[in-house]
Amino acid sequence: xxxxxxxxYDLLNHLLSMxxxxxxxxxxxxxxxxxxxxxxxxxxxVCCGTGDLMLALESPARPARVFGSDFCHPMLVAALxxxxxRHFRSELFEADALRLPIADASFDLVTTAFGFRNLTNYxxxxxxxxxxxxxxxxxxxxxxxxxxxxxLAQAYSFYSRAILPAIxxxxxxxxxxxxxxxxxxxxxxxxxxxADQMRDAGFxxxxxxxMTVGIxxxxxxxxxxxxxxxxxxxxx
Ligand SMILES: C[S@@+](CC[C@H](N)C(=O)[O-])C[C@H]1O[C@@H](n2cnc3c(N)ncnc32)[C@H](O)[C@@H]1O
Numbered sequence: 001x002x003x004x005x006x007x008x009y010d011l012l013n014h015l016l017s018m019x020x021x022x023x024x025x026x027x028x029x030x031x032x033x034x035x036x037x038x039x040x041x042x043x044x045x046v047c048c049g050t051g052d053l054m055l056a057l058e059s060p061a062r063p064a065r066v067f068g069s070d071f072c073h074p075m076l077v078a079a080l081x082x083x084x085x086r087h088f089r090s091e092l093f094e095a096d097a098l099r100l101p102i103a104d105a106s107f108d109l110v111t112t113a114f115g116f117r118n119l120t121n122y123x124x125x126x127x128x129x130x131x132x133x134x135x136x137x138x139x140x141x142x143x144x145x146x147x148x149x150x151x152l153a154q155a156y157s158f159y160s161r162a163i164l165p166a167i168x169x170x171x172x173x174x175x176x177x178x179x180x181x182x183x184x185x186x187x188x189x190x191x192x193x194x195a196d197q198m199r200d201a202g203f204x205x206x207x208x209x210x211m212t213v214g215i216x217x218x219x220x221x222x223x224x225x226x227x228x229x230x231x232x233x234x235x236x
Pocket of ligand 1: 002
């Protein structure tokens, strides 16, 4: 499904969000800017798709080394093309976010934008992202969410069920991908629920902020230090 929409993915993202997606990613970068400024900081953008967040994380002014991963080859091809066109240094690799070919405690920051919702098992995904974070490292999840105001939630539901699949289907040629999107958002936990799941998976200092009346939320959490009281379940 992601492979089919990859060629028109950026166009549709900007069109369907009326370009607000650029603001969501820029806000995410601003919230983790301190980590990006640290000399030697290692950063991974998981489910990077065509690389928009990964490229926003990289800047000549920041010393952080940025990587991007995704399991969809056509998305990575698009991300590589953009990286090369901009003469950026971000490095890409192909991998399933649930089983990353990365040693424990490798990254200072792991980000994911509009990818986490697609994982087949959120708890397993959180444990895997926590595993590759250094103790004290930060996870940032930018995802669709449910507006807390019921009227706005209804209006957004109408837009995402009626308008979004029609436009997305017409331009991408894959209506099912844009029908899947609102369905996956509906099944995804609300902002408080995702924060609880992050705590359950071993993240401390979990905080979130809603953006654009709550259709999107940015969650941040810090991987607990080894030795902190936490039951790692089958990873212990
Ligand atoms: C909606 S796109 C988001 C892309 C990008 N992060 C952005 O902000 O535009 C979701 C991406 O998640 C990837 N994805 C979904 N499940 C995945 C998994 N289990 N492992 C790796 N990538 C995954 C898809 O291939 C797709 O590129």
